[in-house]
Amino acid sequence: MVEKIPKKDRMKVPRQVMPEQKPEDRRKNFQEVPYGLTEEQALIEASRCLECKNIPCVAGCPVEVDIPGFIDLILHRDYAAAARKIKETNSLPAVCGRVCPQEEQCEVVCVLAKKHQPVAIGYLERFVADYEREHKLTRLPEIAPPTGRRVAVVGSGPAGLTVAGDLIKLGHEVTVFEALHKPGGVLVYGIPEFRLPKKIVQAECDFLAEMGVKFKNSTVIGKMDTVDELFEQGYDAIFIGTGAGLPNFMGIPGENLIGIYSANEYLTRSNLMRAFDPDDYDTPIIHGRNVAVLGGGNTAMDSVRTALRLGAENAYIVYRRSEKEMPARIEEIHHAQQEGVQFHMLTAPIKFNGDDQGRVVSMECIKMELGEPDASGRRRPVPIEGSNYTMVVDLVVVAIGNSSNPLVQKTTPGLETNRWGNIVADPETMQTSRKGVYAGGDIVTGGATVILAAGAGKKAARAMHKFLMEEVKK
Amino acid sequence: MPKVLDNFQISPLVWKMRVETPALVAKAKAGQFVILRVNEHGERVPMSIAGLDKKKGLLTIIYQVVGKTSALMTTVPGGGELSDCVGPLGVPSHVEKWGTACLVGGGIGIAPIYPIAQAYKEAGNKVITIIGARSKDLLFYEEEHRAVADELHVCTDDGSYGHHGFVSDVLKKLLDAGSKIGMIMAIGPVPMMKVVTNLTRSYQVPTWVSLNPLMIDGTGMCGGCRVSIGGETRFACVDGPDFDGHKVDFDLLSKRLGAYRDHERKAMKHFLAEPGCKLADAVRDFKYPDEK
Numbered sequence: 001m002v003e004k005i006p007k008k009d010r011m012k013v014p015r016q017v018m019p020e021q022k023p024e025d026r027r028k029n030f031q032e033v034p035y036g037l038t039e040e041q042a043l044i045e046a047s048r049c050l051e052c053k054n055i056p057c058v059a060g061c062p063v064e065v066d067i068p069g070f071i072d073l074i075l076h077r078d079y080a081a082a083a084r085k086i087k088e089t090n091s092l093p094a095v096c097g098r099v100c101p102q103e104e105q106c107e108v109v110c111v112l113a114k115k116h117q118p119v120a121i122g123y124l125e126r127f128v129a130d131y132e133r134e135h136k137l138t139r140l141p142e143i144a145p146p147t148g149r150r151v152a153v154v155g156s157g158p159a160g161l162t163v164a165g166d167l168i169k170l171g172h173e174v175t176v177f178e179a180l181h182k183p184g185g186v187l188v189y190g191i192p193e194f195r196l197p198k199k200i201v202q203a204e205c206d207f208l209a210e211m212g213v214k215f216k217n218s219t220v221i222g223k224m225d226t227v228d229e230l231f232e233q234g235y236d237a238i239f240i241g242t243g244a245g246l247p248n249f250m251g252i253p254g255e256n257l258i259g260i261y262s263a264n265e266y267l268t269r270s271n272l273m274r275a276f277d278p279d280d281y282d283t284p285i286i287h288g289r290n291v292a293v294l295g296g297g298n299t300a301m302d303s304v305r306t307a308l309r310l311g312a313e314n315a316y317i318v319y320r321r322s323e324k325e326m327p328a329r330i331e332e333i334h335h336a337q338q339e340g341v342q343f344h345m346l347t348a349p350i351k352f353n354g355d356d357q358g359r360v361v362s363m364e365c366i367k368m369e370l371g372e373p374d375a376s377g378r379r380r381p382v383p384i385e386g387s388n389y390t391m392v393v394d395l396v397v398v399a400i401g402n403s404s405n406p407l408v409q410k411t412t413p414g415l416e417t418n419r420w421g422n423i424v425a426d427p428e429t430m431q432t433s434r435k436g437v438y439a440g441g442d443i444v445t446g447g448a449t450v451i452l453a454a455g456a457g458k459k460a461a462r463a464m465h466k467f468l469m470e471e472v473k474k
Numbered sequence: 475m476p477k478v479l480d481n482f483q484i485s486p487l488v489w490k491m492r493v494e495t496p497a498l499v500a501k502a503k504a505g506q507f508v509i510l511r512v513n514e515h516g517e518r519v520p521m522s523i524a525g526l527d528k529k530k531g532l533l534t535i536i537y538q539v540v541g542k543t544s545a546l547m548t549t550v551p552g553g554g555e556l557s558d559c560v561g562p563l564g565v566p567s568h569v570e571k572w573g574t575a576c577l578v579g580g581g582i583g584i585a586p587i588y589p590i591a592q593a594y595k596e597a598g599n600k601v602i603t604i605i606g607a608r609s610k611d612l613l614f615y616e617e618e619h620r621a622v623a624d625e626l627h628v629c630t631d632d633g634s635y636g637h638h639g640f641v642s643d644v645l646k647k648l649l650d651a652g653s654k655i656g657m658i659m660a661i662g663p664v665p666m667m668k669v670v671t672n673l674t675r676s677y678q679v680p681t682w683v684s685l686n687p688l689m690i691d692g693t694g695m696c697g698g699c700r701v702s703i704g705g706e707t708r709f710a711c712v713d714g715p716d717f718d719g720h721k722v723d724f725d726l727l728s729k730r731l732g733a734y735r736d737h738e739r740k741a742m743k744h745f746l747a748e749p750g751c752k753l754a755d756a757v758r759d760f761k762y763p764d765e766k
């Protein structure tokens with residue numbers, strides 16, 4: 001156990017800075033940007049925690065990770081136990097430690113945040129999870145005796161993976177159906193390697209497989225089997241976690257020119273199909289010199305930073321509101337700025353121009369100003385008449401959000417959806433309008449976060465277990 | 475991993491592969507397609523369903539060597555495996571009773587039009603099939619089509635076999651002769667589908683085409699397969715691949731298919747130059763149409 005320092009002195013310890021690749025180096029490679037804390041740093045960082053009685057940080061975390069609890073285990077140098085403590089409520093700490101928007105969840109409410117800097121909860125979460133994995137300390141949890149109940153999980157994003165992990169532990173038989181050839185959802189096809197190495201996602205899936213979860217990749221539910229056919233095949237309960245994978249476009253002239261990608265396509269080519277490594281992988285990707293990414297969320301930051309790494313001379317973020325309204329994580333905006341991304345705020349494209357081969361060569365934009373707040377509470381951008389100008393671009397990535405993919409909804413009679421096509425589910429049990437069918441993650445909320453999807457999976461698993469044991473007779 | 479039962483050459487650059495995918499075959503219908511990868515590092519390539527043996531769970535794919543991945547496919551031996559094969563994807567062809575259905579297959583389109591012809595036949599239509607290729611040696615599946623069609627017309631561009639001329643010429647003759655054709659479905663290279671739809675527009679016969687834009691996921695997730703139908707953007711993998719031919723913007727489709735031309739050619743050159751890669755002579759000598 002590391003000697004605890006008096007509380008008043010703890011506040012004087014500065015927040016540890018995570019070492020990371022230098023911007024000028026990393027903008028040329030796809031390796032992970034932050035290296036992770038050293039053990040020494042993790043211990044210092046952990047020693048800053050004040051062990052508050054009212055634990056505001058825990059309330060800030062959507063899945064209520066026992067933050068002081070796991071931090072205390074770090075101080076006992078029992079990192080694997082700390083990781084296991086987190087996993088009691090969050091099955092994906094190595095992922096969440098890296099991609100959670102801590103600055104608006106657990107860390108923003110840390111008492112230290114008021115006068116000093118908050119405890120680096122995300123860094124610590126990542127540290128213990130990496131430690132556990134790298135030192136091969138992951139132990140298979142106790143698996144309850146078989147219940148004879150069978151569960152189908154549709155979609156292998158964070159929501160589906162969480163459901164699978166929780167239900168297999170309870171003794172149910174679990175099969176995960178995934179449309180793509182690899183499980184992980186956005187974690188494998190969307191979020192780039194430099195932010196979330198794919199081997200981490202793979203390790204999570206391997207771990208589930210070791211516990212007995214069956215993965216059926218390359219299986220599109222709604223095309224192969226429908227939800228009702230899964231029931232006919234003997235599945236007793238079904239979880240739908242198909243995500244928000246239908247890209248929105250702007251609907252402006254020239255949008256189908258070559259060189260205009262949805263962020264999903266651009267990132268899938270680069271991440272899932274590994275087009276960034278052309279010596280080893282066959283899928284092509286357009287390498288733009290002047291690249292404009294439209295949007296201001298994480299997806300936009302991931303796209304623009306990918307473009308830099310693929311050799312862009314100029315990589316622009318074009319966003320119709322101001323920097324303050326950008327939904328991306330602050331850390332990612334900083335990273336992008338450091339790497340040399342140029343931000344064009346209060347700007348909206350209105351038209352794309354192409355050459356005779358149909359390739360995009362320029363984009364006409366208009367400047368915006370902020371007007372009255374709209375339904376989302378953010379000030380609405382209003383075009384400034386006559387402010388049009390042209391940007392030279394040879395690659396455009398449209399990252400203005402996703403809608404829900406309708407494949408499962410369309411083929412499941414009686415499954416209630418809202419007007420955006422999202423599946424309607426009870427916020428506590430995640431049960432849908434169909435008995436035995438549960439849903440969670442982006443398919444219910446629309447594009448949200450990894451931890452919210454995982455949290456929905458937790459809730460669903462709890463309710464599904466109850467349903468399986470009480471209402472399914474075997 | 476899906477097992478390849480057999481894989482053999484049926485014309486200079488066309489191969490026929492049968493894959494054991496019973497679950498997929500059980501669900502699949504004419505007009506749908508699959509996406510496969512040959513190996514872990516490979517591309518995801520869409521391939522039409524060219525035949526379904528529901529009893530044996532066999533999927534037939536007929537593919538033409540046009541670049542690296544299709545060339546690589548020829549190297550998978552019978553008894554070998556594909557990395558993965560997902561499907562059935564897309565909406566099945568809209569098969570109903572029209573009276574007389576005219577099915578037009580050009581080039582590699584001769585393959586996917588075959589199960590569609592079968593489906594139309596089973597639905598009680600009189601089936602007129604027109605198939606065509608550049609020359610006699612490039613023609614395949616004539617016997618298969620003859621067994622299904624009530625009336626089969628075969629043509630070659632160079633006149634080396636059957637009618638001398640394009641499939642659209644034969645179609646025009648039939649329409650001019652007053653054949654009571656209720657609907658037309660045309661599958662083939664983009665220029666051929668364009669010519670056919672331009673022709674049938676003036677005869678006001680409903681004409682479907684099956685579009686083949688570049689695809690990645692095939693589930694509507696990426697939007698890479700977008701096509702313009704009557705001025706509206708649609709995703710061919712989930713909204714198609716069949717569309718009303720009279721509304722398709724074929725020029726856009728053509729252009730978008732050329733998006734990776736340089737990359738593809740380089741990849742193919744490298745692949746052909748690879749020592750020790752077991753390719754048939756025909757593939758080894760592969761030339762792009764505009765090369766000598």
Ligand SMILES: Cc1cc2nc3c(=O)[nH]c(=O)nc-3n(C[C@H](O)[C@H](O)[C@H](O)COP(=O)(O)OP(=O)(O)OC[C@H]3O[C@@H](n4cnc5c(N)ncnc54)[C@H](O)[C@@H]3O)c2cc1C
Nearest residue numbers: 155157158159179185186221242243441442448449450453
């Ligand atoms: C580029 C990008 C960056 C992001 N960055 C962050 C971040 O930094 N932090 C954060 O918290 N969140 C981030 N997000 C959001 C986060 O990734 C999502 O909220 C989360 O992944 C949603 O999880 P999910 O389980 O609901 O679905 P997904 O992760 O979308 O997974 C759904 C899976 O279901 C599969 N599927 C769909 N339909 C079918 C079907 N019919 N049959 C079988 N399988 C099907 C899909 O192929 C997919 O694999 C980001 C999102 C994107 C796109």
Ligand SMILES: Cc1cc2nc3c(=O)[nH]c(=O)nc-3n(C[C@H](O)[C@H](O)[C@H](O)COP(=O)(O)OP(=O)(O)OC[C@H]3O[C@@H](n4cnc5c(N)ncnc54)[C@H](O)[C@@H]3O)c2cc1C
Nearest residue numbers: 519520521522537538541542543544686687688689731738
């Ligand atoms: C729904 C659908 C059904 C298809 N059915 C068949 C079929 O039954 N038989 C057949 O031989 N071919 C079919 N194709 C086309 C086939 O997918 C491509 O020929 C193949 O992907 C080429 O890969 P390559 O690496 O050999 O060639 P590349 O060198 O990559 O490309 C050569 C040519 O093929 C086209 N092409 C490349 N990638 C794709 C892709 N992902 N999708 C479509 N076209 C592409 C390119 O425009 C280019 O003209 C179909 C395509 C679609 C979309």
Ligand code: SF4
Nearest residue numbers: 061065096100105106
């Ligand atoms: S899961 Fe996310 S929000 Fe919760 S404690 Fe961990 S990093 Fe913070």
Ligand code: SF4
Nearest residue numbers: 049050052057110111
């Ligand atoms: S609020 Fe901050 S200091 Fe208090 S227990 Fe949580 S992490 Fe520790």
Ligand code: FES
Nearest residue numbers: 692694696697711
């Ligand atoms: S192939 Fe990706 S949406 Fe059609």
